[in-house]
Amino acid sequence: MTRERSQQTTSLRPRHTSAAVAIALLACLPSMSRADEGGVSYWLPGRFGSLAAVPAVPGWSMAAVYYHTTVEASGAVAAARQIQIGRIPANVAVSLGASLSAQGDLVFLNPTYTFATPVLGGQLAIGVIGLFGRSSASVDGTLTAALGPLAVTRTGFIQDSITSVGDLYPQATLKWNAGVHNFMTYLTGDVPVGAYSSTRLANLGIGHAAIDGGGGYTYFNPAAGQEFSAVAGFTYNFKNHDTNYQNGIDFHVDWGMSQFLSKQFFVGFVGYGYQQITDDFGQHPILGAFRSRVLGIGPQAGFLFPVGDMQGYLNLKAYGEFAAENRPSGWNAWLTFSISPMAPASTLTPTKHRIVK
Template sequence: MTHNIPTRNSNHWRTCRSIGVAVLMFGSLSEAAYADESGVSYWLPGRFSSLAAVPQVPGWSGAAVYYHTSVGASGGVAAAREIQIGRIPGTVSVNLNANLNAQADLVLLNPTYTFATPVLGGQLAIGVTGLFGRASTSIDGTLTTLVGPLATTRTGSISDSLTSVGDLYPQATLKWNAGVHNFMTYVTGDIPVGAYDPTRLSNLGIGHAAIDGGGGYTYFNPAAGHEFSAVAGFTYNFKNHDTNYQNGIDFHIDWGASQFLSKQVFVGLVGYGYQQVTDDFGQHPILGGFRSRVFGIGPQIGYLFPVGDMQGYLNLKGYGEFAAENRPAGWNTWLTFSISPMAPTSTVTPTRRIVSK
């Protein structure tokens, strides 16, 4: 059995640089990610993964992502959603024994331009992500409200679904390469132009602006085929003027580890951690600070291939979530297809051939 293991100056190395933009997991899906107000956060855990900090080949690139999630929660998260849509008055005490279930099937489109001229010694890229798709949410159970000495109990279910477009998510990255070490910084945010109504259970916009920034690192040794990436950042959420609610500050870290089996195929693991670090403002007293947390981990596989004179890339990854607080948890999958400029062949050197015995 033989493996073509790429060297640092090989075509494979330059190809991986060209697809880096595709494996930055783009826009943050409000109804697919739950935390903060009514369990919905701006940041979508899993947005970044393998090769996140590797520079790309300059020029235009584009990516499309199909994203599916299925999550559930009970208690305070279900109560928060009913409070938001006005089913529970903010002036009463409540005891909710209910379950919330949500699903989303979304498509994200992400054009990006990578500049050839260095900025601060690094490579600048700018892009924007838009999304469209369908989200559905349901709550069922028993609600008891207390107003003074009077108690009212209601049993039943409510549900809602929406097919529309979401917010816009601009992003800028700056990346540096030093041998097998790659570094990046980024800034992104939310422009709240998507479908949003505070009285609906399901939305594809979050109803407020947000700004997020952070940094990351990728170790990539093409000679051995080893790769590891980690990107961490903080989100500042602006006030939702429809609900007079402001989410706290969120911390998140995404990571990916992979092994290239050949010049075209790699396999590995991906994961994330998400922790809200300051309290929300404007929440119902029963929710307290409503700080949220979740962790996720799962497998991934990637495949590189030529598309005419461009470079194509496919990636499939999935996460199972655990240790969630004040946030629905479940599982989610990402299927990414991207196309980007092919590395110049004039700089390609032959790959080293390793024979396994």
């Protein structure tokens, strides 16, 4: 069951009368997920971080993540949203000078079970990520539509928000350890059950299924307290049947590096890169391939501590985005708290701590 609340307000000041263009302007803002179709993709850059490939302690674990993002965009990103939902016909020439902004405050819950019995010589873990939160969006600008000799210009402000649940993200990982070297492979995807409407400005679901897979590596030297991790993958997006639109294939890489100042505390940097590598299908010709791209980098700090007979972990990381193309960009921050089984005292070293990104 979904508890959902959506609010939308619109203020328009006509220069020339045209109800069709006024309606078209209502769709000028993409959903909060950010990339590909109108700025919307499955993969959330920054999902993986430091110690990503280090095997965990077998048993149940739980991670809770508070995520905040603030982004802005203009031009083709805003125009794409209204074209893709059919608010502007393909034979209408569009010029959009608009400034859009969006914010999201989300809570992710990630229960995971790590198996003690090896699988292919590695450690198997399965889990699922669910989310709840609020997304808000607004756009302020001018739209000009021309059909033959007829031209209409509208200016306006649109605002929308929703508080509800998002899609589900099942995930499986397989990890191997060889001294200071750690390797992993993963498979995840999107089950589109979250709050979504193709006619709404702010959404918490993406409206289509997706599958994503890849691999990663972590160098972790407990004696020197040094760590570096990188995880890369590809996303295949299925068609959004509400808009008859299909995103291209996306490539992404998340990385983190840290220095332990003690056995419990570390500081470092995190970053990501995101690049769409194949064209979208179903877009208006003026947008071309409409491939998305963004880079991000920022600081992080982590702290390990006991919680009774369990292991607690707290991490704060933040990213500033740059070099964005065909997607909103800005900044985001992640606050993670996780609890997992404590390693046996006879084997208790930093490599045995369960870290949930």
